[in-house]
Amino acid sequence: MEAFTTHTGRAVPLRRSDVDTDQIIPSEWLKRIERTGFGAGLFSEWRADPAFVLNSPAHAGATILLAGPDFGTGSSREHAVWALQDYGFKAVISARFADIFRGNALGNGLLAVTLPAATVEALTSQVEADPGVEITVDLAAREVRAPGLVAAFDIDDFTRWRLLEGLDDVGLTLRHQDAVAAFEATRPGWLPTTVPATAGVSEKH
Amino acid sequence: MGRTLARKVWDAHVVRRADNEPDLLYIDLHLVHEVTSPQAFEALRLAGRPVRRPDLTIATEDHNVPTVDTLLPIADPVSAAQVEALRKNCADFGVRLHPMNDPGQGIVHVVGPQLGLTQPGMTIVCGDSHTSTHGAFGALAFGIGTSQVEHVLATQTLPQRPPRTMAVTVEGALPAGVTAKDLILAIIARIGTGGGQGYVIEYRGEAVRSLSMEGRMTVCNMSIEAGARAGMIAPDEVTFAHLRGRPHAPAGAAWDEAVAYWRTLATDDDATFDREVVIDAAELSPFVTWGTNPGQGAPLAARVPDPAGYADPALRASAERALAYMALTPGTPLRDIAVDTVFIGSCTNGRIEDLRAAAEVLRGRRVADGVRVLVVPGSMVVKADAEAEGLDEVFRAAGAQWRSAGCSMCLGMNPDTLRPGERSASTSNRNFEGRQGPGGRTHLVSPAVAAATAVTGRLTTPADL
């Protein structure tokens, strides 16, 4: 995973609440078995409308998404995060994220920043008035900065450290294999395994 | 200080706890399907890592599979490649797979409980948000992304922060004709799509206790639609009776030992929740969604709401957008909304009891002219059970299509989709824009309402017939 320390860029204002992951990347795109190339599918239904904000030349090359509340609801598809990153986004700012989306984003180095609704509104208005405005998302300082605005955001120490270092969770957990093995030795014997009891499947009807 | 059900299950699975770090949680069961796993297996392959516990992992093909002509090769080459990738990955990594046409195949959240692999007190994950379904057994079950799928495959653990807990208590008995689906739709409309964000919801109260396991699964399934990570219901005699004798349930002395443990899981009387919501069951009636998120719902007897009535500008804008997409006019009685498609199935309502409820309404009746009705069992076992009871004949005689098992029109990754502008009454869980096909419009309903709607061609409750 690429490390994230601080990022400065222009933003796209997406004035919609409850943007579900089906909209971020429609299910047709989920059939791919690769991890790359999802940018073309980002918001593909909405992008069919020339008036959709992402189509506006004024926002071309923007790297920060300013979203309405409850961003990333619905399906657990990590493809939504891959699509945002593949398109070029480095950070998403919203008043509230769906849990799974936020976890997926932070796991991939896409910074999901939660700010109070009034702050997101202020940033959105500013970008709508002047698409050239630059916003800085500073993970090291835990703050978002824009002209005339400095807003602190919360992120736990562990996640912040992992992002700053660009470390992936699997590697970190594999350091604790002994603890995992010790735990496994204490699991009750009646817990199920998926190994079939008999050949074929006989079900209770 | 007492502990909640969620906390007890959590505490029993902590492998490692350290200051300022998430807990490392052991995962008892990992469910896998073709859509969210290929990139995870590929990452293992690249790193040269094995699946740590293939014996705690099980896979099924569900999202892409066609529900007709299942003996033919999958026509869509991209879907076929994804299914083929799952087969290769399961073979290479030693994971049990129920492929298309296998008698054990079905939607991942129907397969786990049906095999008895879903048990109280377990931690269960899957690269699918409706993993919350399994919480109906008193398991802590939640959806994860593909990177986390890779993490669980490699380590059988997940780093997680303890969730906050919310109690949703439904007091009193559900009125006649009100089902588990109506209950959960009403709960989501009440707390909103973000109302459960950051919480594990425990459903409690008389109305919840009196639900069957199928009904409890319907309720827990849609917890994610309220934004919650998971939904749980404390295990009781209904749970134990449902589990007993299933292929992977404990037997003999192990059964007694397990039941004794499961009885300790209920939330202690002196435990506190971070948030509590109380709902009066007597106020509930058949419920339907009118908008494009599951929180935009109303009693079927109501009218399409007027966005102007919303004080919150964000809610108003969202309702305006939803009505434009749904092509609905404020003030229209919901009963006047005509549909061209009815979908009965999905991990929310594709179990045997759901099919029985729909068949009960359709028995001796005919589907309205011009209405396409798809009945898609949640698994091949549900299909076989339904056929043994003659339900397939009831559906066919009424003019509905009886299909093979899979996710089907719940998300339209297979050929079962709405065409642009088509409108469905659907027993699935998401009414998002284009969820059932680009430009399609979805009204979420219970199986009984879906069947009654099939008969009249308009949103209808069985009592209206």
Ligand code: SF4
């Ligand atoms: S039935 Fe629908 S919600 Fe359930 S697993 Fe399949 S696609 Fe997801």
